Amino acid sequence: MNWLIAILQTTLFVVLAPLLAGWIKWCKCRLQNRKAPSLLQPYRDLIKLTNKQPVVAEQASWLFIIAPYIIFSATVLAASVVPLIAVDLPTSASADVIVMVGFFAFARFFLALAGLDIGTAFGGMGSSREMTISSLAEPAMLMAIFTLTMTASTTNLSGAIAHVLNEGMILRPSFVFALFALVLVAIAETGRVPVDNPATHLELTMIHEAMILEYSGRHLALIEWASQLKLMLYGVLIANIFFPWGIAKTLTAEALGYGLLAITGKLVLLAIFLALAETLVAKMRLFRVQEYLSFAYLLGLLGMLSHIILEAAR
Amino acid sequence: MSSSNWTAELLNQLDSAAITVEQISLPSTTLWQIESNHWKRYAELAIQQNVRWVAGWAEQADHRFFINACFEKQGIYILLRTIVNVVKPELPSQAPVYPAANRSERHTQDMFGINFLEHPDNRRWTRHKAWDKHHYPLRKDFPVQGEPEDITPPDMDYPFVKAYGAGVYEIPVGPVHAGIIEPGHFRFQAVGELILNLEERLGYVHKGIEKIAEGRTPASLARLAGRISGDTTVGHCWAACKAMEQAAGIEVPRRAALIRGILAERERVANHLGDMGAICNDVAFVFAQMQFTRLRELWLRTNEKVFGHRLLMDRIVPGGVVCEVSEASCTLIKQDIIHLRKEMSEIMPAIDLNTSLEDRLYRAGYLSPEIAAAFGTLGYVGRASGQNQDVRRDAPYAPYDQVNFKVALEDQGDIASRFWVRYKEINAALKLIEQFIEQLAATGNLTEKQMLQAEWRTPPAGSESLGIVEGWRGEITAYIRFDADNKIARFYPRDPSIVNWPVLEKLTLNNIVPDFPVCNKSLNGSYSGNDL
Numbered sequence: 063m064n065w066l067i068a069i070l071q072t073t074l075f076v077v078l079a080p081l082l083a084g085w086i087k088w089c090k091c092r093l094q095n096r097k098a099p100s101l102l103q104p105y106r107d108l109i110k111l112t113n114k115q116p117v118v119a120e121q122a123s124w125l126f127i128i129a130p131y132i133i134f135s136a137t138v139l140a141a142s143v144v145p146l147i148a149v150d151l152p153t154s155a156s157a158d159v160i161v162m163v164g165f166f167a168f169a170r171f172f173l174a175l176a177g178l179d180i181g182t183a184f185g186g187m188g189s190s191r192e193m194t195i196s197s198l199a200e201p202a203m204l205m206a207i208f209t210l211t212m213t214a215s216t217t218n219l220s221g222a223i224a225h226v227l228n229e230g231m232i233l234r235p236s237f238v239f240a241l242f243a244l245v246l247v248a249i250a251e252t253g254r255v256p257v258d259n260p261a262t263h264l265e266l267t268m269i270h271e272a273m274i275l276e277y278s279g280r281h282l283a284l285i286e287w288a289s290q291l292k293l294m295l296y297g298v299l300i301a302n303i304f305f306p307w308g309i310a311k312t313l314t315a316e317a318l319g320y321g322l323l324a325i326t327g328k329l330v331l332l333a334i335f336l337a338l339a340e341t342l343v344a345k346m347r348l349f350r351v352q353e354y355l356s357f358a359y360l361l362g363l364l365g366m367l368s369h370i371i372l373e374a375a376r
Numbered sequence: 377m378s379s380s381n382w383t384a385e386l387l388n389q390l391d392s393a394a395i396t397v398e399q400i401s402l403p404s405t406t407l408w409q410i411e412s413n414h415w416k417r418y419a420e421l422a423i424q425q426n427v428r429w430v431a432g433w434a435e436q437a438d439h440r441f442f443i444n445a446c447f448e449k450q451g452i453y454i455l456l457r458t459i460v461n462v463v464k465p466e467l468p469s470q471a472p473v474y475p476a477a478n479r480s481e482r483h484t485q486d487m488f489g490i491n492f493l494e495h496p497d498n499r500r501w502t503r504h505k506a507w508d509k510h511h512y513p514l515r516k517d518f519p520v521q522g523e524p525e526d527i528t529p530p531d532m533d534y535p536f537v538k539a540y541g542a543g544v545y546e547i548p549v550g551p552v553h554a555g556i557i558e559p560g561h562f563r564f565q566a567v568g569e570l571i572l573n574l575e576e577r578l579g580y581v582h583k584g585i586e587k588i589a590e591g592r593t594p595a596s597l598a599r600l601a602g603r604i605s606g607d608t609t610v611g612h613c614w615a616a617c618k619a620m621e622q623a624a625g626i627e628v629p630r631r632a633a634l635i636r637g638i639l640a641e642r643e644r645v646a647n648h649l650g651d652m653g654a655i656c657n658d659v660a661f662v663f664a665q666m667q668f669t670r671l672r673e674l675w676l677r678t679n680e681k682v683f684g685h686r687l688l689m690d691r692i693v694p695g696g697v698v699c700e701v702s703e704a705s706c707t708l709i710k711q712d713i714i715h716l717r718k719e720m721s722e723i724m725p726a727i728d729l730n731t732s733l734e735d736r737l738y739r740a741g742y743l744s745p746e747i748a749a750a751f752g753t754l755g756y757v758g759r760a761s762g763q764n765q766d767v768r769r770d771a772p773y774a775p776y777d778q779v780n781f782k783v784a785l786e787d788q789g790d791i792a793s794r795f796w797v798r799y800k801e802i803n804a805a806l807k808l809i810e811q812f813i814e815q816l817a818a819t820g821n822l823t824e825k826q827m828l829q830a831e832w833r834t835p836p837a838g839s840e841s842l843g844i845v846e847g848w849r850g851e852i853t854a855y856i857r858f859d860a861d862n863k864i865a866r867f868y869p870r871d872p873s874i875v876n877w878p879v880l881e882k883l884t885l886n887n888i889v890p891d892f893p894v895c896n897k898s899l900n901g902s903y904s905g906n907d908l
Contacts, residue, residue, distance in 0.1 A: 094666040095667070095670070096666055183546065183548060184547075187547065187889070255660045256660070261662070262660065263553070263554040263555035265549060265553070265554050266549060266889050266890055266893055267658075267890040341662070341663050342663075342732075343661075343730075343732040344656070344660055344661035344733040344735075345660035345661075345736070346735065346736070347735065347736060347740075347888070347891065348569060348890045348891075349569070350735070
């Protein structure tokens with residue numbers, strides 16, 4: 063039974079990710095005073111891409127072809143670790159947050175290799191930028207997450223969320239710092255404005271898109287889907303760790319229903335914040351990203367220090 | 377120093393350098409003819425006077441080539457000419473003195489087979505693979521339809537500048553881009569993200585404008601000129617018509633001149649609105665782009681309503697214009713201006729106060745006034761780097777001769793300057809349109825035909841003229857020579873992009889690779905206008 067719900071939860075993740083992407087796009091369009099495409103447009107795009115014949119560069123090796131499958135699988139596995147509607151599921155018990163970060167790193171490793179594989183200048187450029195950014199983003203992310211795990215005394219996400227739920231609504235300075243750090247990291251890791259612009263057509267400014275410039279058809283569909291999934295994953299992480307209220311603690315139909323409703327509401331709100339931020343700021347100069355991520359790291363560090371100084375004694 | 381002194385001064389210096397100058401008066405310009413071996417020496421003396429190189433082109437007349445270059449200072453244009461023989465045509469290059477002459481001379485070299493001696497870079501420029509090395513399309517013996525192969529082979533072996541060293545790598549970009557834009561190739565040499573060198577390779581939209589212009593009637597040439605660069609259709613059409621009218625000795629009716637002014641300023645506003653949005657879009661500030669695109673669209677719809685064409689194509693014809701502007705249309709245009717001003721007053725503060733946008737646009741893509749002056753940089757690019765130059769003020773032509781007008785100027789030389797100079801130009805253009813409309817009411821009570829178009833007179837064979845107007849990108853120069861029977865013998869349009877493109881190579885130096893697109897957009901050269 064528990065396994066069934068765990069699988070259901072992961073499936074929900076995979077199925078709903080394009081909808082979230084559609085909703086963000088809808089919000090952005092409305093904020094820019096223009097008509098928005100249907101919320102279902104990302105699904106249509108994925109179906110269209112799947113039906114197209116993938117075109118593979120002559121120079122591409124086997125790595126280029128299997129990379130999309132590896133990236134997608136690793137991202138789905140990462141999603142299975144994150145509690146979406148319920149805590150205490152077997153998948154989240156079997157792997158902790160460090161494993162999740164590991165899955166991301168694994169997917170990114172193959173994405174960067176695929177970018178290098180076809181030997182174009184853009185692919186190499188994108189891979190180089192992606193690795194630069196991730197090498198700065200990962201420590202910041204771990205720092206934020208360690209702050210949480212120190213509070214909950216576990217690296218298990220499910221356990222951490224249950225701990226926050228049981229403690230009730232307490233304002234912890236460490237959590238405020240960690241929240242901001244994680245938001246900054248999430249924006250960088252999911253390639254959103256101001257770090258990267260997922261909608262650009264300018265090859266020279268791309269980071270994520272530059273690596274996947276040579277992909278087409280179902281390969282592209284898988285990578286696009288994986289990045290939508292990653293975006294949702296970060297959204298859920300932020301929503302459920304810092305605002306866990308509503309998540310199902312027992313596995314009854316009623317609790318699960320509330321859990322689904324709660325996470326939907328939280329994601330809808332988060333997406334509006336993201337769209338608003340993306341409308342208000344321009345993309346930053348590439349060499350500013352390090353300052354931005356150093357700031358995220360600093361916030362994470364402050365979170366940890368404030369935990370040790372202010373909260374650990376309790 | 378009074379304005380006519382520099383020509384006298386230069387003539388004195390030429391005289392003491394033992395260069396004989398034969399002076400011939402042309403409509404609106406003076407032609408100075410010199411010996412071909414003095415070609416470079418002239419340039420060396422001219423640059424000492426801070427004279428600007430404007431354009432360069434050649435022409436075949438039987439067994440001789442006329443080689444022309446145009447120079448300007450303080451609104452006075454001098455056409456310099458020398459004659460070389462078709463057999464072994466060569467002359468010293470002016471490019472070592474005037475960097476702006478570099479590509480123009482390479483174009484002449486490719487199209488006529490004229491050899492410029494001591495040229496700093498005599499690689500082919502306009503010639504890709506569409507015709508053979510020893511074929512010269514603009515010579516009279518080359519057929520108009522060319523000698524095309526079934527499939528033009530790819531241009532693989534162009535000798536680009538190389539950079540060597542640890543960590544240096546090359547990024548080829550284009551000619552096919554991810555967005556829907558004109559084709560052009562950019563070759564970067566970079567270390568990490570820093571641009572060491574940028575080389576442009578243009579010519580992918582070479583359409584043979586100069587060749588197919590030969591033998592056309594004035595009306596047909598005006599239509600062709602309007603298609604040199606789609607976004608500058610009014611500017612090019614006006615420059616060509618002005619040259620033809622001067623050659624034929626025709627005075628355009630005042631009302632037609634005023635309408636031309638309105639058309640040109642409307643084109644300027646539309647393009648600047650589009651550019652300002654595009655600059656913001658290139659740094660992912662999409663909100664501004666959507667607003668500017670909307671304003672541009674509304675502006676174009678008024679064009680359609682009043683003038684019958686969104687982009688104002690073919691509204692200007694030799695002798696005048698084809699569209700009347702009625703009282704009702706005047707009211708519509710005035711309302712349009714009020715509306716645009718109101719909208720801009722809401723959008724511009726939002727842009728001005730956005731620090732993230734400021735961070736991207738200020739100090740990026742810096743073009744120093746010295747480099748801008750050395751290349752004779754035109755239009756908003758030059759004016760954003762303190763080049764106080766505008767044909768509308770320096771060499772005023774109807775209807776700009778009777779208006780109050782201030783040239784928009786910025787001196788920071790960065791992308792932000794080029795953004796704000798466009799905004800200032802929009803404001804100036806709106807004021808100009810208002811003045812033109814006011815003056816429209818005061819143009820006599822002739823019949824409509826007489827008010828809009830002067831009757832065409834066949835100009836004498838061999839008559840030539842330079843038509844110079846300020847297009848939205850900057851000064852446009854159109855050279856026309858008539859044959860017998862009202863036919864065009866030679867047409868050379870110099871789009872401002874031809875002068876401004878090389879500057880992009882300079883202003884991107886020391887920027888980082890991902891900042892190139894916005895640098896490029898801030899300059900926004902025309903590929904089509906450059907390639908001809």
